Amino acid sequence: MSNTNRTKLLLDIALFAAFLVTMDPRFSGLAIHEWLSLAAAVTVIVHLLLSWSWIVEMTKRIFGKGLNGQRMNYVLNWLLFIDGILIMLSGIMISEAALPAMGIVLPVNFAWRRLHDMSANLSLIIMGLHIAMHWNWIVTTFKRVFLGGNKQQTGVMAKQEA
Amino acid sequence: MNTLFRILVILVVTTIIGGLMYVGVSASGSSASFGDFEEGEGRPQPPEGFEFRPEGEDHEDRDGDRDGGFGFPGGVVKALVLMSIAGGIYSTVVWMGKKTKRVTN
Numbered sequence: 001m002s003n004t005n006r007t008k009l010l011l012d013i014a015l016f017a018a019f020l021v022t023m024d025p026r027f028s029g030l031a032i033h034e035w036l037s038l039a040a041a042v043t044v045i046v047h048l049l050l051s052w053s054w055i056v057e058m059t060k061r062i063f064g065k066g067l068n069g070q071r072m073n074y075v076l077n078w079l080l081f082i083d084g085i086l087i088m089l090s091g092i093m094i095s096e097a098a099l100p101a102m103g104i105v106l107p108v109n110f111a112w113r114r115l116h117d118m119s120a121n122l123s124l125i126i127m128g129l130h131i132a133m134h135w136n137w138i139v140t141t142f143k144r145v146f147l148g149g150n151k152q153q154t155g156v157m158a159k160q161e162a
Numbered sequence: 163m164n165t166l167f168r169i170l171v172i173l174v175v176t177t178i179i180g181g182l183m184y185v186g187v188s189a190s191g192s193s194a195s196f197g198d199f200e201e202g203e204g205r206p207q208p209p210e211g212f213e214f215r216p217e218g219e220d221h222e223d224r225d226g227d228r229d230g231g232f233g234f235p236g237g238v239v240k241a242l243v244l245m246s247i248a249g250g251i252y253s254t255v256v257w258m259g260k261k262t263k264r265v266t267n
Contacts, residue, residue, distance in 0.1 A: 024237025045172055050169055082179055089180045111187055124241050128248025136255070 007048050009141045015043050023120065034091065034098035041088050080126045082140065083119050090116035104115050 020117060026032035048055065058074045061067060094114035099105070104140040131138070 020238045023241040024235050027235040027237055045169060048172055048245055049168055060253060070253070085176055085179050086183055088184055109187070111190065115187065121244075124244040125248045128245035129252050131245065132249030132252040 004050060005141050006145050009045055009138070009145055010051070011043065014140075015040060015047060016131075018043070023124070031097040035097055036096060037088065037091055041084075044084065076126060076129055076133065080123070080130055083123050083126055084118040086115060087123060090119060143147075 019038050020036050021028050022033050022040065028036070049113075055077075058067075059071060062071060062074060090112040093106055093109060094116060095106070
């Protein structure tokens with residue numbers, strides 16, 4: 001297994017854990033919710049960089065033939081990306097801990113609050129689909145990294161999924 | 163150098179999409195906007211009847227949950243359930259599609 005796949009899996013697990021924690025600000029507290037979200041946004045950039053070759057390849061071939069599953073995956077990833085931007089932007093606009101701590105106070109606009117809730121709820125559905133589409137890769141890579149699964153089999157499957 | 167260029171591309175795309183969203187919301191007539199926060203005036207309140215918390219009235223006030231409680235993580239459970247349902251529906255649809263294809267062949 002390549003180091004990239006291992007790094008991807010560990011990064012994705014960390015991102016998923018952060019995603020879950022940030023989904024419940026009453027559980028974590030507002031400060032953790034905001035700072036963790038900002039850290040997760042940086043991690044998403046690394047996540048994208050690790051999948052860069054796939055993104056470029058799919059962008060070039062998006063209108064090609066015989067890519068139905070991949071095309072759906074590509075469109076879903078864009079939706080997740082756009083929704084993520086909306087969550088971050090609206091979160092920044094209604095920030096009560098992170099931005100004031102940096103000395104930035106933005107004008108209050110209650111539409112951002114509503115957008116933040118809506119986009120967060122939408123992200124749950126898109127994230128569920130995103131995980132389901134990559135389930136085979138997650139399982140095979142997880143087995144390989146943590147359970148020492150069959151090298152040849154998992155290597156081939158991981159390559160197919162990536 | 164390659165990585166820096168890629169990061170720049172991601173940031174530019176993010177800025178463009180975020181900028182469009184910001185313009186859209188700012189220009190929207192439905193937004194309830196207030197002026198800058200001024201010290202001593204207290205937190206601006208939403209207009210009367212403006213329901214900006216769609217989850218319902220039983221939720222605690224936002225200021226009240228500032229410190230967190232590490233109690234029962236209801237939001238985490240809700241997130242897991244919703245994601246499982248979405249993923250489950252997708253997997254079922256894919257499985258049924260494969261089954262139908264196999265039967266047809």
